[in-house]
Amino acid sequence: MTPFVKEHGIVVPLDRANVDTDQIIPKQFLKSIRRTGFGETLFFDWKRRADGTLDPEFPLNQAHFKDAIIMVVRNNFGCGSSREHAVWAVVQAGFRVVIAPTRVLDGNRVPAFADIFASNSVKNGLLTIELPETEVDRIFDAITATPGMKATVDLTLQTITLHGAKDETIRFEIDSIRKDHLLRGLDDIALTLEHATQITSFEAKHDTQLRAQPA
Amino acid sequence: MAKTLFQKIWDRHVAKELADGTVLLYIDRHLIHEVTSAQAFEGLRLAGRPVRRPELTVATMDHNVPTEAKERKNIADAISRAQIEMLEKNCKDFGVTLYGLDSERQGIVHIIGPELGLTLPGTTIVCGDSHTSTHGAFGTLAFGIGTSEVEHVLATQTLRQTKPGTFRVDFMGRLRPGVTAKDMILKLIGTIGTSGGTGSVLEYTGEAVRALSMEERMTVCNMSIEGGARAGMIAPDDTTFDYVSRGERPFAPRGAALDQAIAYWKTLPSDPDAAFDRTITIDVDKLAPQVTWGTNPGMVMDVTERVPEPGSVPGYSRVDVEKALDYMGLTPGTPLTDVPVNVVFIGSCTNGRIEDLRRAAMVMSGRQVAKGVQVLVVPGSESVRKQAEAENLDKIFKAAGCEWRFAGCSMCLGMNPDQLKNQQRSASTSNRNFEGRQGKGGRTHLVSPEMAAAAAIAGHFVDFREWK
Numbered sequence: 001m002t003p004f005v006k007e008h009g010i011v012v013p014l015d016r017a018n019v020d021t022d023q024i025i026p027k028q029f030l031k032s033i034r035r036t037g038f039g040e041t042l043f044f045d046w047k048r049r050a051d052g053t054l055d056p057e058f059p060l061n062q063a064h065f066k067d068a069i070i071m072v073v074r075n076n077f078g079c080g081s082s083r084e085h086a087v088w089a090v091v092q093a094g095f096r097v098v099i100a101p102t103r104v105l106d107g108n109r110v111p112a113f114a115d116i117f118a119s120n121s122v123k124n125g126l127l128t129i130e131l132p133e134t135e136v137d138r139i140f141d142a143i144t145a146t147p148g149m150k151a152t153v154d155l156t157l158q159t160i161t162l163h164g165a166k167d168e169t170i171r172f173e174i175d176s177i178r179k180d181h182l183l184r185g186l187d188d189i190a191l192t193l194e195h196a197t198q199i200t201s202f203e204a205k206h207d208t209q210l211r212a213q214p215a
Numbered sequence: 216m217a218k219t220l221f222q223k224i225w226d227r228h229v230a231k232e233l234a235d236g237t238v239l240l241y242i243d244r245h246l247i248h249e250v251t252s253a254q255a256f257e258g259l260r261l262a263g264r265p266v267r268r269p270e271l272t273v274a275t276m277d278h279n280v281p282t283e284a285k286e287r288k289n290i291a292d293a294i295s296r297a298q299i300e301m302l303e304k305n306c307k308d309f310g311v312t313l314y315g316l317d318s319e320r321q322g323i324v325h326i327i328g329p330e331l332g333l334t335l336p337g338t339t340i341v342c343g344d345s346h347t348s349t350h351g352a353f354g355t356l357a358f359g360i361g362t363s364e365v366e367h368v369l370a371t372q373t374l375r376q377t378k379p380g381t382f383r384v385d386f387m388g389r390l391r392p393g394v395t396a397k398d399m400i401l402k403l404i405g406t407i408g409t410s411g412g413t414g415s416v417l418e419y420t421g422e423a424v425r426a427l428s429m430e431e432r433m434t435v436c437n438m439s440i441e442g443g444a445r446a447g448m449i450a451p452d453d454t455t456f457d458y459v460s461r462g463e464r465p466f467a468p469r470g471a472a473l474d475q476a477i478a479y480w481k482t483l484p485s486d487p488d489a490a491f492d493r494t495i496t497i498d499v500d501k502l503a504p505q506v507t508w509g510t511n512p513g514m515v516m517d518v519t520e521r522v523p524e525p526g527s528v529p530g531y532s533r534v535d536v537e538k539a540l541d542y543m544g545l546t547p548g549t550p551l552t553d554v555p556v557n558v559v560f561i562g563s564c565t566n567g568r569i570e571d572l573r574r575a576a577m578v579m580s581g582r583q584v585a586k587g588v589q590v591l592v593v594p595g596s597e598s599v600r601k602q603a604e605a606e607n608l609d610k611i612f613k614a615a616g617c618e619w620r621f622a623g624c625s626m627c628l629g630m631n632p633d634q635l636k637n638q639q640r641s642a643s644t645s646n647r648n649f650e651g652r653q654g655k656g657g658r659t660h661l662v663s664p665e666m667a668a669a670a671a672i673a674g675h676f677v678d679f680r681e682w683k
Contacts, residue, residue: 022650022652030278031294032294033253033297079410080649082360084254084362105408116345120363120364188367188375189366195231195239196371198230202231203372208244208271209243209337210244211467
């Protein structure tokens with residue numbers, strides 16, 4: 001997996017909450033048996049008008065966001081299905097970072113990302129950053145003021161520096177396990193197989209309750 | 216120390232605690248299907264890794280299989296066909312048991328797991344599909360995973376996991392006639408929102424849950440993911456043991472082994488004083504049939520209500536609601552019972568089991584589908600189809616004007632030819648009303664099988680409690 005250390009590039013805004021995986025990659029693109037070729041399918045339907053032509057209103061279609069590598073969105077991004085194809089589409093369209101807000105609504109925390117999407121992201125070198133809503137609003141405002149604005153995301157320092165009218169730095173929190181995995185670009189399977197002996201000894205005393213195999 | 220059901224299963228499956236605070240969680244059953252497994256097997260081939268315990272993985276094909284007889288023999292869509300053939304090849308090469316299109320027990324992965332006796336209390340089950348939460352109905356820790364994790368399980372029979380939180384959902388009271396398990400889970404999602412359960416494993420408790428059949432419990436657990444929770448569980452009891460003990464379930468224990476297993480399963484329910492991180496109580500006494508009006512399952516209301524005004528829906532911004540209503544083609548203030556439907560879909564891993572079909576057939580019996588309404592009835596598995604045909608349910612559906620199909624995911628996600636056309640409106644017993652889910656431009660309303668069948672007859676939504 002490609003390690004994530006520090007990235008610099010354009011930030012594209014997608015001002016929508018609860019963006020589900022069916023929007024990120026519509027189902028007709030899940031039939032591929034390959035791991036590549038998903039970049040063009042990102043937000044396939046949202047990118048297009050009813051007649052099939054590209055919608056110039058959709059941010060990802062706009063010239064100043066063309067080479068964006070950072071996407072800023074609203075809460076609960078990636079909800080819905082477990083399809084890792086959604087993360088493949090985001091990554092293969094050139095993105096390295098997605099930023100979303102955690103909100104507090106009626107005393108409950110509304111998460112930035114859906115669980116499975118976040119878990120799939122780290123396995124593909126995609127950094128998902130959770131920020132308080134006020135900070136995310138600041139990023140949206142900065143892009144409105146300077147469309148095509150760039151930012152630098154430094155995972156080691158846990159900072160986002162917005163290069164708008166003036167430089168502003170926002171610090172973010174990330175759990176140490178996810179950070180370590182991304183920084184080192186670790187292969188989970190190889191790491192787990194280092195514990196093969198322990199898995200074998202666990203299996204020796206563990207009952208899977210599987211009693212039969214059909215003929 | 217007092218433990219929850221989840222904690223008991225978790226503790227028994229920690230194969231190794233890792234230095235970073237995560238664990239290697241042992242996986243007892245791994246279910247795979249054609250859509251999310253191909254790239255995982257490709258990864259194994261590239262790294263030269265074998266499947267560690269092929270006998271613990273079981274495969275079927277469900278997502279993109281055609282549901283019409285002639286198409287099943289000869290799949291017209293070359294890309295769909297290639298994906299199905301790849302699964303056949305992978306299962307053969309790696310020694311995995313496959314219930315393919317030629318099998319009498321093929322079906323939706325979450326329907327055949329329980330049918331085959333693969334789903335047992337106290338076990339861990341994963342699958343590259345978010346509706347794996349279904350199996351939690353048995354007191355099983357079951358959750359959906361991505362393809363990288365599918366590969367990880369194939370190679371190691373474990374997953375690296377951070378322990379989730381616990382969230383108890385207590386359904387008190389008694390369901391009124393015409394109100395169902397589907398309405399319970401839709402009400403919960405409407406209450407906590409589509410991310411209310413994120414980071415948690417739900418445990419459903421309370422007298423209303425205890426009163427549910429196994430199939431109804433599966434409907435509840437199935438949609439845990441629509442509330443953001445990867446898993447939802449129900450403590451096993453006599454209803455569970457009875458289900459596992461009955462029928463042709465080749466993977467389930469029998470005889471002395473079953474008695475021994477049941478003795479263990481009886482130790483699984485949460486201890487009375489076990490603590491949960493969060494608890495919510497929902498009273499089902501006055502619960503009405505639920506209908507979704509928007510573009511996610513949390514956008515749901517009683518069938519007696521009217522399409523909401525933007526700015527009046529807790530948890531959603533004015534813009535969220537405006538966009539949803541615009542997509543759905545709905546005007547605020549319209550009574551839901553005035554909303555007409557073009558297509559009715561009865562099936563899916565949420566509501567494609569035999570009890571669902573029986574209840575829908577009861578509504579349809581001796582009646583005719585409204586003019587211009589297309590109705591697809593898609594059994595969740597070939598076993599369900601055969602059982603339904605043995606009970607002549609297929610004849611009832613066909614006499615009413617429905618199409619009777621073979622098993623698969625079908626119009627729940629429209630990866631096969633069963634899709635909504637632009638601006639067609641459906642009453643669907645499935646689990647997601649996302650934009651385009653059932654077909655580009657299609658408008659989905661999630662309901663129970665009874666509500667779907669009644670909408671098919673009436674041509675619009677009706678309050679099933681008043682159905683004569």
